[in-house]
Amino acid sequence: MHELSIAESIVDIIGDSLARNGGGRVRSVKVRIGELSGVVPESVDFCFKAITAGTSLDGSTLEIEKTHIVALCDDCGKESSVEGLVFRCPKCGGANIKVISGNELQVVEIELDE
Amino acid sequence: MAVVTIERKVLQKNDEIAQQNRELFQKNGIFVINLVSSPGSGKTSLLERTLEHLKGKVRIAVVEGDVQTDLDAQRVAKLGVPVVQIVTNGGCHLEAKLVQDALSNIDVANVDLLVIENVGNLVCPAGYDLGESMKVVIASTTEGDDKPLKYPAMFRNASVLIINKTDLVPYVNCNLGELKKNALQINANLRVFETSCTTGAGIPEWSEWLRGKTKRT
Numbered sequence: 001m002h003e004l005s006i007a008e009s010i011v012d013i014i015g016d017s018l019a020r021n022g023g024g025r026v027r028s029v030k031v032r033i034g035e036l037s038g039v040v041p042e043s044v045d046f047c048f049k050a051i052t053a054g055t056s057l058d059g060s061t062l063e064i065e066k067t068h069i070v071a072l073c074d075d076c077g078k079e080s081s082v083e084g085l086v087f088r089c090p091k092c093g094g095a096n097i098k099v100i101s102g103n104e105l106q107v108v109e110i111e112l113d114e
Numbered sequence: 115m116a117v118v119t120i121e122r123k124v125l126q127k128n129d130e131i132a133q134q135n136r137e138l139f140q141k142n143g144i145f146v147i148n149l150v151s152s153p154g155s156g157k158t159s160l161l162e163r164t165l166e167h168l169k170g171k172v173r174i175a176v177v178e179g180d181v182q183t184d185l186d187a188q189r190v191a192k193l194g195v196p197v198v199q200i201v202t203n204g205g206c207h208l209e210a211k212l213v214q215d216a217l218s219n220i221d222v223a224n225v226d227l228l229v230i231e232n233v234g235n236l237v238c239p240a241g242y243d244l245g246e247s248m249k250v251v252i253a254s255t256t257e258g259d260d261k262p263l264k265y266p267a268m269f270r271n272a273s274v275l276i277i278n279k280t281d282l283v284p285y286v287n288c289n290l291g292e293l294k295k296n297a298l299q300i301n302a303n304l305r306v307f308e309t310s311c312t313t314g315a316g317i318p319e320w321s322e323w324l325r326g327k328t329k330r331t
Contacts, residue, residue, distance in 0.1 A: 002206055002238035009124045017120050027115070031124070038240045038267040085266050087300055095302030099270070105124045105241065112116045 006039055006105070007047035011057065013107045024112035026060040034067045034104035041066060069102030128242055131210035135245025138222060145328045146228045148244050150268060151252035152261070153234030156278040158186045159311040160252060160320075161229060165193045167321035168227070172328050177216045177230045179208040186231065196220060207238035210245060226328040236265040247327070248273035255279045256286050259293035262300045269300040274307065276320060281310040 014029060029048075033041045041064045048062050069082035073089035074096040080089065082102070088095055123129060139146050149157050158178075165174060176197040178186045187199035198216040200208060213230060220228070230246060232239045240249075251272040253261050256279055262269040269275070275297050283290060290308070297304055307323070309316035 002241070005205075005209075006124055009127070012127075013120065013122055013124065017118055021118055024116070036267050036270065038237050085263060085300060087270070087302065095298075103267075107120045107122050107124060109117050109119045109121070112118065114115055 003040060003043035004047045004051070006044055007051055010044070010048060010062075010107055011051060014057065014110055017110060026057055026110050027113050028061045028063050028111045030063045030065060030108040030110070032065045032067060032104045032106045032108050034102040035069050036099065036102040037105045039105055065108065067101050067104050070100050071097040072100045073097050125241065125243075128210045131214055132243035132245040135210055135214055135217065138217065139228070139245060139247070142222045142225065143329045144222060144225050144228050145324075146230065146244075146246040146248075147274075147324070148230045148232055148239070148246035148249045149252070150232045150236070150239045150249055150272070151234060151254070152236045152257060155234070155252045155254040155257060156311055157231050157234065157252055158189055160276065160278055160309060160317075161231060162189060162193060163309075163311050163314065163317045164229075164321050164324065165190065165195050167317055168325055169193070172325055173224055173226045175220045175222075175225045175228050177208075177213060177220075177228065179212070179231060179233045181205070181233055196225075202233060206233055206235050207242050208232050208244060209242050213244045227324070236261065236268045240265075240267040240271050250274040250276060252276045252278050253293060253297070255282050255288040255290070255293075257288070258286075259288045259290070259296060262293070262297040266300045269297055269304070272301065273303070273305065275304045277306065277308045279310060279312075280308045280315060281313050 033039055045062050052058055071082050072079050073094055075094040076092040078089055078091040089097055151157050174195055176190045176195055178199045181202055184199040187197045190197040198219045200212050200216050249272040307316055307320040
């Protein structure tokens with residue numbers, strides 16, 4: 001259950017950004033969470049609500065963009081989505097594939113009230 | 115309404131400290147493994163057997179991570195190996211900062227191999243870089259053969275799979291071929307070893323392979 005520390009890191013990043021941009025009231029926060037990140041989006045949302053209650057971020061919402069696993073084959077160059085956790089190139093059958101999407105765990109942007 | 119673009123990794127702070135750890139390891143020529151598995155798969159037992167095998171051949175230090183107690187550090191210390199215990203007090207994984215703090219108690223100039231034994235957990239430690247050279251995941255036969263499919267991130271991020279407790283195969287519901295197939299489906303580049311800490315089977319092969327990764331061979 002490390003979603004709590006993930007949510008705390010998100011709050012820290014928002015704080016840093018507000019400090020740099022002169023503050024403001026945060027309406028929403030867009031985060032990107034990959035299918036292979038090992039993080040449960042719903043739990044992050046739950047923890048975010050729990051730790052922001054009663055703070056200046058109370059009432060701001062998390063908008064979670066989930067990304068699927070996409071791989072690039074080192075052998076034939078084919079880009080494909082990984083279905084059913086089979087990490088193999090669907091074109092050439094090779095296993096030398098690099099995951100190029102699906103590991104994301106990022107704060108993308110925040111939306112402020114004027 | 116104003117939108118502020120951030121595009122920052124949530125774990126960026128951890129990654130930065132992990133990079134500092136990595137630079138320290140590289141500077142001192144230390145090979146570092148981050149040993150991960152579910153609780154009870156035999157991380158500490160495998161470590162004990164490995165330390166016994168490599169004693170006098172490689173200079174080893176150990177960082178132990180546990181939610182509570184220093185029982186594992188006591189086991190390692192009995193073998194005469196320098197060990198630092200990190201107690202996470204409920205935390206389900208080690209973070210780079212905890213390892214960085216622990217390193218101040220280790221004579222890094224006189225270490226060839228550092229083993230970081232993570233908290234028993236197949237989920238959370240997958241996302242936290244500690245600065246290690248590689249993750250080594252243990253799956254024991256008592257856990258069944260489907261763990262790689264249930265915890266893909268961990269098996270995808272690991273470089274080595276150790277299948278432990280092979281002596282129990284006749285008594286448990288685990289098909290070794292199926293376990294390997296599932297693991298290689300997630301990560302075809304996994305180097306696989308089969309071990310039993312009870313009989314000692316496979317310990318020399320694994321230990322010598324690990325020794326070969328260190329500078330002092």
